[in-house]
Amino acid sequence: MASSVTAQSVLEKISVDHLECSICTNRFRQPKLLDCLHSFCLQCLQKLRQSQDPSGTKLTCPLCRRETMLKGSGVADLPNNFAFSALVEEVTMQEKLLEGQGSEIKCQNCKEENQAISRCMDCDHFLCQECQKAHERMTVINSHKICTLAQLQSGEIVYKSKIREEVPKCGKHPDQNLNVYCNTCEQVICLMCTVLYHEKPNHSCVGLPEAFEKSKKKVEKLVAKVGQSKTELNTTIEKTCISRKKLDTMFANTKKKISTKADQEVAKIRQEEQKLLKETDRIYQERITTFKAAQATNSKEVTQTEHKLEEVKQLMNQASCYEILELQQKLLHNLSELTGKQPEQVPDKLTFMDFEEGERSLGRLTLEEEPKVKGPSHRTKPNSEDGI
Structure with missing residues (x-):
């Protein structure tokens, strides 16, 4: 089973x-x-x-x-x-x-449709028990090869189609077998065709066995060549696979290098950023201190001036003419001192602060505004362009 x-x-x-x-x-x-x-x-x-x-x-x-x-x-x-x-x-x-399994196969040699028990390989028919006996009795066909169904089922005897043994007939002469090969026309023909359509010396004809051997050698030669081509193709495929893997490895390594370098550059830029921000904060705080100091000094002077003016006003409103005349020099002196005081000025340049991008680094701080120049500028940037 x-x-x-x-x-x-x-x-x-x-x-x-x-x-x-x-x-x-x-x-x-x-x-x-x-x-x-x-x-x-x-x-x-x-x-x-x-x-x-x-x-x-x-x-x-x-x-x-x-x-x-x-x-x-x-x-x-x-x-x-x-x-x-x-x-x-x-x-x-x-x-x-x-x-x-042999039980449903019927005899093809009689009309009774009895169960077949064997097959005649020459007649190409299944045979029942009676027909097999008839085959064995009749002199004309008793030489036929008969095998049992069990032999066919097991593979002990291989069934071969009669088509493999058939000799093709000529299309132009149906009663003639194809048994000649015309090398000139590269065509299988019959003997009648050799006389009528493939005569010498214009045509070269040979028997099928000879033509078959030559054809077989040609095919074998080409098969060998194709085999070599196939080997070359497989070798090329293997090489291509290896090259592809190498490319994949190089690709991965290149991406990794780019990412690593980018990370390094980012870290470097971050360091520069922190340095620049720290310096910017320092300068800003220094200038803020200057602004605050100027504001404090000027506010103090305003307060002192207001006090003096209030004192002079009260004295002028309440003192007698004798007292005012007596204090005239002191009044004028105090007022002259107030008029002579100058306010604390903060230079306007301290309000300017900018950042200039660099080509090889993050960039630098610029603390002075460059004068505007008419026409093309030929100023060469200082070496400190890419740093603080």
């Missing part, structure tokens, strides 16, 4: 991978070969031609898009894929043997 299941699974894989037409997804029926070596059912290709260009001389493969030139009767004249036809027949037969 286990061996039957395994055989069935193998058959299913063969069917899916090799025996199904890609157009109809059914098993091949009269498979035809295109120039690209893809095979499809005759009927599927005829429908495909109708959909592409019914009157055209080209047929595009639905799998690889390669074109095949059509001759004569069109799709019908395309070469048959006998190998696929034989394989379909062989697999279908093996499936019947496995599925029916």
